[in-house]
Amino acid sequence: MAPTTRSVSVRLNGRAMQHVPSSVHAPLNKDHRITKPNATPKPFFTPGNRDSVTPHSSSSSSSTSPENKPEDDDELEEGEIREYGKSSRSSETTLSPRRSPLWDAIHAWEALRASQQSSSSSSSRSSYRQRWDFEVVDRSRCLPGIVFETAYHTAMASSAGASADNLTETTRGYVYTKYRKFVILEKHATHIQALPIYTHNGTGLDRKRQFEHEFVCVRDRDCPADKHEPEEGVHGTLFGIREPGFKATFIGGRAVLKLTEMVSFSIHASGGLVARVEGRLEDDSLRKLACLVHSVRAKRLEDVFLQGGGGEQTQRPREEVVSKLARENHCLKTNMILVEANHKTAVMQEQRENERLKRRIEQLEAEVAKLRGQTTEGNLSPKWAKLDF
Numbered sequence: 001m002a003p004t005t006r007s008v009s010v011r012l013n014g015r016a017m018q019h020v021p022s023s024v025h026a027p028l029n030k031d032h033r034i035t036k037p038n039a040t041p042k043p044f045f046t047p048g049n050r051d052s053v054t055p056h057s058s059s060s061s062s063s064t065s066p067e068n069k070p071e072d073d074d075e076l077e078e079g080e081i082r083e084y085g086k087s088s089r090s091s092e093t094t095l096s097p098r099r100s101p102l103w104d105a106i107h108a109w110e111a112l113r114a115s116q117q118s119s120s121s122s123s124s125r126s127s128y129r130q131r132w133d134f135e136v137v138d139r140s141r142c143l144p145g146i147v148f149e150t151a152y153h154t155a156m157a158s159s160a161g162a163s164a165d166n167l168t169e170t171t172r173g174y175v176y177t178k179y180r181k182f183v184i185l186e187k188h189a190t191h192i193q194a195l196p197i198y199t200h201n202g203t204g205l206d207r208k209r210q211f212e213h214e215f216v217c218v219r220d221r222d223c224p225a226d227k228h229e230p231e232e233g234v235h236g237t238l239f240g241i242r243e244p245g246f247k248a249t250f251i252g253g254r255a256v257l258k259l260t261e262m263v264s265f266s267i268h269a270s271g272g273l274v275a276r277v278e279g280r281l282e283d284d285s286l287r288k289l290a291c292l293v294h295s296v297r298a299k300r301l302e303d304v305f306l307q308g309g310g311g312e313q314t315q316r317p318r319e320e321v322v323s324k325l326a327r328e329n330h331c332l333k334t335n336m337i338l339v340e341a342n343h344k345t346a347v348m349q350e351q352r353e354n355e356r357l358k359r360r361i362e363q364l365e366a367e368v369a370k371l372r373g374q375t376t377e378g379n380l381s382p383k384w385a386k387l388d389f
Helices: 101-127 209-214 283-307 318-376
Strands: 008-012 015-019 081-083 135-137 146-156 167-170 173-187 191-198 215-220 237-242 256-258 263-266 273-281
Touching: 146 191, 173 283, 209 215, 215 283, 237 283, 273 283
Parallel strands: 215 237
Antiparallel strands: 008 015, 008 081, 135 273, 146 173, 146 273, 167 173, 173 191, 191 256, 191 263, 215 256, 237 273
């Protein structure tokens, strides 16, 4: 049989290479992937045509169709031979990395998770509805004493004890949201400090007796006195005045202000406070509130000063501090006693000195009178008679 020229390609060490034998003395069957006789071999890579092989590119001058696609156009393994039948570019095989089932499963799971998060975030955003009477409060209205209501968000460690309507689950934890009233106490450049108003589900301070010094009652001045709830706590009662035209519930029930819980709200121009202004505290009540907050803070800061920091190296037992203060107080009392004794001694010495000076003055006056009597009798010379004592 006459020798026949054939072209083959071989994948060695992960790369496709072409080998063109000069002659083949016997035809090979189809399983050896030999091209047909007299087929024109296509160079795998030729200078000047660097696009002959595009291992990881899916674009080509003409896409491979089912008609002209090689019959055995599959991924080559190490040492496997693939034929090149036609010289057209449509017969070229695009090489792509093999993907394992684990890789496909991971990417499918990530796509599913991304779609779930997207749908969850879109549903949570679509469920948000702002109250019709809430607005962005201008910072010029955010003054001390103003009573407002807004949505207050609190981070929670778990969903236990919270209703589903007020609880939101995020990727970073749970957020509890509730509409709450606040009283502005301080105004700064970009934020305000406000105190929350609690009713404790209508129980007031019934379950807060051990902390009642941290609360103060607040009532609506426009409400008749006979309809007010009884006063609670040890700090008396503060009174608020409604905003003109405000008809909804202002301050009702057994409402109390918490003196030790300061909450910050942004009043920056880019954000602002979304709330409803309902009224304000009376001037006397606002001054009383400022004094109460100052006294409670001073007491807590004094405890920090006496007890030191929270570390084991700096924190001292309270008994030691009390004993030290007692010793200092005793020293101060002793010093006061010494000062008083010295003062009494000085006063007595001054009195004795005054008495001595008084007796001396009396003696001098007697001598002067005696000299004057002698002058009238003519016993003294004219020189001494002219002297005026």
